[in-house]
Amino acid sequence: RNLDYVFYTLAGISSIPTTLLAGQAQPEKNPVDKQQPNIIMIVADDLGYGDLSCYGAHRISTPGMDRIANEGIRFTQGFCTAATSTPSRYSVMTGLYPWTNTEAKILPGNAALIIDTKKITLPKLMQQAGYATGSVGKWHIGLGDGNVDWNKDVHPGAAEIGYDYSFIQAATNDRVPCVFLENGRVVGLDPNDPLYVDYRKNFPGEPTGKNNPELLRMHPSVGHAGSIVNGVPRIGFQKGGKAAQWKDEEMAELFLDKAKQFVNDHKNAPFFLYYGLHQPHVPRVPNERFVGKSGMGPRGDVILEADWCVTEFLNELDKLGLAENTIVILTSDNGPVLDDGYKDDAVELVGDHKIAGPLRGGKTSMFDGGTRIPFMLRWPAAVKPQVSDVFVCQMDLLASFASLLGQTYSDKLDSENTLDAFLGKSKKGREELVIEGMFNYAYRQGDWALIPPYYNPYSKEDGEFIGLGYGYKLYNLKKDIGQQENLADKYPKKLGEMINRFEYLKST
Ligand code: NG6
Ligand code: CA
Numbered sequence: 001r002n003l004d005y006v007f008y009t010l011a012g013i014s015s016i017p018t019t020l021l022a023g024q025a026q027p028e029k030n031p032v033d034k035q036q037p038n039i040i041m042i043v044a045d046d047l048g049y050g051d052l053s054c055y056g057a058h059r060i061s062t063p064g065m066d067r068i069a070n071e072g073i074r075f076t077q078g079f080c081t082a083a084t085s086t087p088s089r090y091s092v093m094t095g096l097y098p099w100t101n102t103e104a105k106i107l108p109g110n111a112a113l114i115i116d117t118k119k120i121t122l123p124k125l126m127q128q129a130g131y132a133t134g135s136v137g138k139w140h141i142g143l144g145d146g147n148v149d150w151n152k153d154v155h156p157g158a159a160e161i162g163y164d165y166s167f168i169q170a171a172t173n174d175r176v177p178c179v180f181l182e183n184g185r186v187v188g189l190d191p192n193d194p195l196y197v198d199y200r201k202n203f204p205g206e207p208t209g210k211n212n213p214e215l216l217r218m219h220p221s222v223g224h225a226g227s228i229v230n231g232v233p234r235i236g237f238q239k240g241g242k243a244a245q246w247k248d249e250e251m252a253e254l255f256l257d258k259a260k261q262f263v264n265d266h267k268n269a270p271f272f273l274y275y276g277l278h279q280p281h282v283p284r285v286p287n288e289r290f291v292g293k294s295g296m297g298p299r300g301d302v303i304l305e306a307d308w309c310v311t312e313f314l315n316e317l318d319k320l321g322l323a324e325n326t327i328v329i330l331t332s333d334n335g336p337v338l339d340d341g342y343k344d345d346a347v348e349l350v351g352d353h354k355i356a357g358p359l360r361g362g363k364t365s366m367f368d369g370g371t372r373i374p375f376m377l378r379w380p381a382a383v384k385p386q387v388s389d390v391f392v393c394q395m396d397l398l399a400s401f402a403s404l405l406g407q408t409y410s411d412k413l414d415s416e417n418t419l420d421a422f423l424g425k426s427k428k429g430r431e432e433l434v435i436e437g438m439f440n441y442a443y444r445q446g447d448w449a450l451i452p453p454y455y456n457p458y459s460k461e462d463g464e465f466i467g468l469g470y471g472y473k474l475y476n477l478k479k480d481i482g483q484q485e486n487l488a489d490k491y492p493k494k495l496g497e498m499i500n501r502f503e504y505l506k507s508t
Contacts, residue, residue, distance in 0.1 A: 035325070035381075035382075036129070036130070036131075036270040036405065037270070037325045037326055037327050037379060037381065037382070038263075038266075038270055038271050038272070038273075038322060038325065038326040038327070039126065039131070039270075039271075039272045039273075039326070039327045039329075039401065040263075040272075040273045040275060040326060040327065040328045040329065041092075041272075041273070041274050041275065041329045041331070041397070042275045042276075042277060042310065042313075042328065042329065042330045042331070043089070043092070043138070043274070043275070043276050043277065043331055043332065043333055044277040044279060044280070044306060044330070044331070044332045044333070044374075045085065045138050045172070045173075045276065045277060045278055045279060045280070045281035045332070045333055046085075046280055046281045046332065046333070046334060046335070046336055046337060046340070046363055047277075047279070047280060047303070047306070047332035047336065047373070047374055048332070048335055048336025048355040048356045048357070048362060048369070048373070048374075049335065049336070049355075049356050049357040049359050049368075049369065049372055049373060049374060050336070050353070050354040050355050050356050050357030050358070050359070051280070051303055051336060051355055051374070052065050052066065052069075052374055053066055054066040054069040054070070054074060054376075055074075055357055055374055056357055056358075057353060057354075057357075059294075059295070059296065059300075059351060059352070059353045060294055060296065060300055060303060060304070060353065062303065062304075062307040063307065063311065064307040064308060064309070064310035064311030064312075064314065065306075065307055065310050065330055065374070065376075067310075067311070067314060068310070068314070068328055068330050068376045068377075068378045069376045070385060071378050071380060071385055072328070072376055072377050072378025072379065072380075072383055072385060073376060073377050073378075073383060073385070073386050073387070073388050073422075073423075073424045074375075074376045074386075074387050074388070075375040075376065075377075075388050075389075075390065075392055076387060076388070076389045077372065077389055077390065077391045077392065077429075078331065078372070078373060078374070078375020078376075078392050078393070078394070079371050079372055079373065079375075079391070079392070079393045079394070079430075079433055079435070079444075080092075080331070080332070080333060080334060080371050080373055080393070080394050080395075081097060081098055081371070081393065081394070081395050081433070081434075081435065081436060082098050082104075082334065082371065082435070082436035082437075083334045083335055083361075083362075083363055083364050083365050083366070083370030083371050083435070083436065083437050083438055084105075084106050084334050084363065084364060084436075084438055085106060085138075085140050085172065085281075085333045085334060086104055086105060086106050086107045086114070086140050086141060086142075087104040087105065087436050088333045088334050088371075088394070089140055089141050089333055090104040090114060090115070090141055091394065091395040091414075092122060092394050092395065092397065092398075093115060093121050093122050093123070093141060093161060094115060094116075094119065094120075094121055094122075094398075094413070095120070095121075095122070095395055095396075095398035095399060095413035095414060095415030096395075096413055096414050096415070097395070097414045097434060097436075098436050099434075099436070099441075099506070100414070101114055103142070107140060107141070107142050107171060108171065108175060108199045108235070108236060109170045109171035109172075109175040109176050109177055109197065109199075109235075109236055110144075110146075110148060110170075110176075110177075110197050110198075110199055110236070111142040111143075111146065111171075112142050112143070112144055112145050112146035113141065113142040113143055113144065113145075113156050113157055113160070113161070114141055114142045115141060115142075115161050117156055117160040117161060119411050120398070120409040120410075120411045120413070121161045121162045121398075122162070122272075122274075122397065122398045122401070123135070123161060123162030123163050123272060123274070124161065124162035125162075125398060125401060125402055125405070125407055125409065126162070126272035126401070126405075127162050127164070128407050128409075129270075129405040129406070129407050130269075130270060131269075131270045131271055131272045132164055132165075132265075132266040132269055132270070132271040132272070133162055133163050133164050133165070133271070133272045133273075133274075134163060134164065134165040134166065134262040134266075134271065134272070134273045134274070135158050135163040135165070135166040135167075135168055135273075135274045135276070136166070136167050136168065136255055136258045136259045136262065136273065136274070136275050136276065137167075137168060137169065137255045137259075137274075137275055137276030137277060137278060138168070138169055138172070138276030138277070138278050138281075138333075139158070139166075139168040139169060139170060139171065139276065140170075140171045140172060143156075143157045143170050143181070143184075144156065144157065148197075150177055150179075150186055150189075150194075150195040150196070150197060150241070151186070151189065151191070151194045151195060153184045153185055154181060154184045154185070154186075155184050157181070157184050158183075158184070159183065159184060163274075165183065165262060165265075166181070166182065166183055166184070167180060167181075167182045167183075167187075167255070167258040168180065168181055168276075169181075169246075169251075169276075169278065172235075172278075172281055173248065173251075173278050173281050173282060173283055173285075174224060174232075174234050174235055174281070174282050174283055174341065174342075175234060175235045175236055176197050176199075176226065176227055176229070176234050176235070176236035176237060176238040177195060177197045177238050177241070178227075178229040178230070178234060178238065178245050178246050179195065179241055179244040179245060179246060180244075180246060180254075186241065186244050187244060188243050188244040189241055189243065189244040190241075190242070190243040190244070193240045193241060193242055193243065194240050194241065195238065195239070195240045195241025195244060196238065196239045196240055196241075197236065197237070197238045198236070198237045198238075199235075199236045199237070201237065202226070202227070202237045203237055203238075203239035206227060206237065206239050207227075207228050208225060208226055208227060208228065208233065208237070209224055209225045209226060209227075209228055209233020209234070210225035210226075210233075212228065215228050215231065216228065216231060216232070216233055217231035217232065218231065218232045218233075218283055218285070218342055218343070218344065219233075219342065219343045220233055220341055220342055220343070221339050221341055221342055221343045222339075222341050223235060223341050224282075224283075224341050224342060227239075229245050229246070230245065230246065230247055230248055230285075232248065232283045232285065232342075248283060248285035249285050249286065249287045249288065250287065251278055252277075252278070252279065252286070252287060252302075252305050252306065252308075252309050253287065253309075255275070255276075255277070255278065255309070256309045256312055256313060259273060259275045259313055260312075260313065260316045263316060263317065263320065263322065264316075264320065267320050267322060275313070277306045277309065277310075279302040279303060279305060279306040280299050280302045280303050280306065280336070281340070282340045282341055282342050282344070283342050283344070284297075284298035284299050284301070284302045284342070284344050284346070285298065285302075286298060286301040286302045286304075286305045287305060289305075290302070290304050290305040290308070295349070296346075296349045296350060296351065296353060297344060297345035297346060297348070297349040298344045298345065298346070299338065299344065299345075299346040299349075299350075300349070300353070310330065314328070323380060324380045324381050325379075325380075325381045326379070327377060327378070327379040328377070328378045328379075329375075329376070329377045329397070330374065330375075330376050330377075331373055331374060331375045331376070331394060332373040332374055333373075334363050334364075334370060334371065334373065335356055335359075335361065335362040335363045335364075335365060335369045335370040335371060335372070335373060336355035336356055336362045336363060336369070337355075337362050337363035337364070338350055338355065340363070356368075356369035358481045358482055359372055359481065359482065359483075360465075360482050360483040360484070361465050361466060361467060361483075362465065363438075364437060364438035364439075364465075364466055365437055365438075365465055365466045365467055366435060366437035366440065366441070366442035366451045366466060366467035366468075367442075367449075367451070367465070367466075367467050367483050368449065368477065368481075368483060370435070370437055370466075371435045371436075375392065375394070377422060377423075379423070382423060383423050383424050384424060386424050388421070388424055390421045390426070390427055390428070390429035391429040391430045391431075391433075391444075391446075392418055392421050392422060392429045392430060393418075393429075393430050393433055395414060395415050396415050396416045396417070396418045396422075396430065397415070397422070398413065398415040399413060399415035399416055399417040399418075400415075400416075400417050400418055400419035400422050401419075402417070403417045403419045404419055416430060418430060431445065431446065432444060432445040432446075432501070432505070434502065434505050434506060437466060437467060438466065439454060439456065439462075439466065439468065440452070440454040440468075441502075441506060442467065443498060443501070443502035443505070444477075445498060445501065447476050447477050447478040447479075448474065448475070448476055448477070448494065448498060449473075449474070449475045449477055449483065450472065450473070450474055450495070450498040450499065450502055451467045451472070451473040451474075451475075452472055452499070452502070453469065453470050453471050453472055454467075454468045454469070455468060455469060455470055456468045471488065472488045472495060472499070473486045473488060474486060474487045474488040474491060474494065474495050474498065475487060
């Protein structure tokens with residue numbers, strides 16, 4: 001592997017110092033295609049733009065994640081497509097906008113796989129390029145056909161969309177089934193104690209968060225009234241499968257071990273790993289080693305735990321000699337939130353920590369806090385450390401990696417090839433993006449953001465945080481990163497153009 005050559009090529013330097021080529025064969029026409037770096041995508045769950053010290057947090061220190069930023073590119077305008085998990089992850093996997101599939105909304109744990117197994121996906125693209133592919137951690141894009149028997153093989157799932165190996169949680173930390181699936185099979189299930197899952201009604205005689213608060217060690221603030229697993233009430237009901245139930249406080253290390261194992265198993269061939277950290281999504285139950293460590297309660301503690309996982313994982317790449325030619329991306333599936341349904345002191349102890357940094361809103365929001373997320377990429381062999389303010393989106397990784405690996409596909413996707421922006425050698429990223437909030441869509445074009453009128457009679461706060469309300473909102477992000485000054489009346493022409501374009505994009 002001729003890494004120096006790749007570096008100069010990617011940096012756009014066409015004349016290569018001859019010293020670098022001394023004693024080496026002349027590089028072929030397109031050496032980047034042959035380069036085949038390993039690719040790892042670490043996607044945290046609900047991690048905010050302001051949650052990392054490299055993005056300006058000062059009450060919390062995240063040296064593990066910061067290392068990726070310091071040794072690679074930190075994007076200040078990196079976006080996901082949606083302010084909640086399922087639609088956001090759907091876009092990463094498929095390269096499609098979330099509205100291309102009406103099922104791409106926050107899924108229950110027994111929802112069917114929402115990805116068309118006949119179409120190209122990010123992991124399939126990697127397989128096509130000869131990569132071994134693996135998925136570890138949070139999943140949340142559905143499993144099975146909608147009528148799953150959890151005591152048998154669960155298909156279609158990760159394998160059918162392109163993962164050779166998978167060790168995953170079906171949905172979220174707070175949704176049943178609270179078990180792991182390895183290659184489509186529930187791990188550690190005792191055949192004499194079958195597992196049943198239902199989202200409509202409880203199983204007779206089973207305790208729930210609603211009826212048995214005395215059994216809880218963490219209490220809900222809203223919802224989360226279903227089955228109790230590991231002392232924590234969840235969404236939905238499950239029965240049986242006791243031996244397979246997860247322990248929240250062991251989950252981080254377990255996912256880390258599986259991620260490390262996958263890398264070890266494939267250290268001699270190119271691989272793609274999608275590593276879904278489960279933090280800081282609720283319920284926030286850190287390992288005891290992190291309890292109280294942040295001074296901000298469980299939400300801060302689990303961020304430190306996640307950061308430790310990243311540190312350990314990067315150390316493993318060092319140990320295996322893989323760091324140099326491995327692309328590591330770290331990002332989040334949507335913006336941050338404090339109270340997301342459990343009384344875990346997130347609001348009380350946050351102090352002056354700004355979970356979304358200078359951005360307005362957070363998870364579920366049409367303001368930037370919902371979809372502008374931590375986004376960094378490290379590839380020592382080819383990418384110079386830098387901070388980039390180029391507008392990039394996770395959905396574009398599919399087309400961009402296709403370009404990097406010399407792959408093609410016949411499906412028409414929303415994913416755009418912005419490879420040069422991802423690698424820090426171009427200032428040209430995305431020009432526009434439609435953004436999905438929990439309730440509706442917003443539109444970003446250049447420095448401008450448009451939030452169309454939507455009104456929710458049930459919530460007073462939605463205007464402040466989510467962006468609901470009467471009338472159009474128009475912001476200039478460059479001058480007003482916190483989206484405080486609505487310029488809709490001041491720039492009617494700009495507003496009209498943005499509305500037309502937004503309506504057009506949504507209708508195609
Ligand atoms: C909401 C849950 C929230 C979280 C979210 C999904 C309640 C009251 N709220 O419905 O706790 O689970 O769904 O988060 O139940 S996501 O990051 O996976 O999209
Ligand atoms: Ca999430």
